Amino acid sequence: MIQDIYPHRLHNEFIADKKAGANDRVFVFDGNNCLVHIDDGQLILPTAAELGAGEYTFLFALDDADYYRAAPPVVKAPEGFEFMKIYDIRHQKTGPREMMFALYTAFHIDKWYKDSVHCGRCGSKTVNSVRERARVCPVCGNTVYPRINPAVIVGIRNGDRILVTKYANRAHVPYYALVAGFTEIGETLEQTVVREVFEEVGLKVKNITYYKSQPWGTASDLLTGFFCDVDGDDTIRMDQGELKIAEWKTAAEIELQPDDYSLTNEMMQLFRDGHI
Numbered sequence: 001m002i003q004d005i006y007p008h009r010l011h012n013e014f015i016a017d018k019k020a021g022a023n024d025r026v027f028v029f030d031g032n033n034c035l036v037h038i039d040d041g042q043l044i045l046p047t048a049a050e051l052g053a054g055e056y057t058f059l060f061a062l063d064d065a066d067y068y069r070a071a072p073p074v075v076k077a078p079e080g081f082e083f084m085k086i087y088d089i090r091h092q093k094t095g096p097r098e099m100m101f102a103l104y105t106a107f108h109i110d111k112w113y114k115d116s117v118h119c120g121r122c123g124s125k126t127v128n129s130v131r132e133r134a135r136v137c138p139v140c141g142n143t144v145y146p147r148i149n150p151a152v153i154v155g156i157r158n159g160d161r162i163l164v165t166k167y168a169n170r171a172h173v174p175y176y177a178l179v180a181g182f183t184e185i186g187e188t189l190e191q192t193v194v195r196e197v198f199e200e201v202g203l204k205v206k207n208i209t210y211y212k213s214q215p216w217g218t219a220s221d222l223l224t225g226f227f228c229d230v231d232g233d234d235t236i237r238m239d240q241g242e243l244k245i246a247e248w249k250t251a252a253e254i255e256l257q258p259d260d261y262s263l264t265n266e267m268m269q270l271f272r273d274g275h276i
């Protein structure tokens, strides 16, 4: 999966007031685009020196190298760099994997900073906390922590078949997925599994077991994977607002995604290879 970068390591411990050096690399996002130079399939970011004077916030270290974000966004791209859609960077098989994971993680943190400029309680401008990764409102004292959306991915087994889906609102994604959805307030992850499966495909499930989790920064998600078995009637009643395809597939019929980044893909592969 995208986060499986060993022996590399992403150090996301908060460090207050860390200043960017001239050679430190900087993530610059504009919507779903990132300012990059792709050289022979390798992702290269501009340095602080190449970007010039600006406000740079420390994000994390990848191994020994520090990474920053630019705020506000850089208007003029340095020569050789261009804004590219993160989706396209991924699907051009850009590497290395640890940089792709850094890109997804940086996007998540950057989005949170952009969404947390003002206090949601009183509307005043927030400032960075000096103690932790948080924005603090100097007027009402509200503290805003990074937002992470918990969600489930569900591999529903039915004997020698598993239920695969395609989402209605992701016409640009041609690959199969599994049932998935966000956790509601007041719900356990297992309850999310039961509710989402029933809402999306009208099935009851049993034997719910946790598999693995995955940070998925481009959606601000923490994904949790579960396997379960259909309980009783296996007739699919698809929610056509959410899905365009939902069908039972045998191991031999499963088509994997073109890269091994996603938890969804790993779960489908596990079933295809007879390991679950």
Ligand SMILES: [Zn+2]
Pocket (backbone or CB within 6 Å): 119, 120, 121, 122, 123, 124, 137, 138, 139, 140, 141, 142
């Ligand atoms: Zn406030």
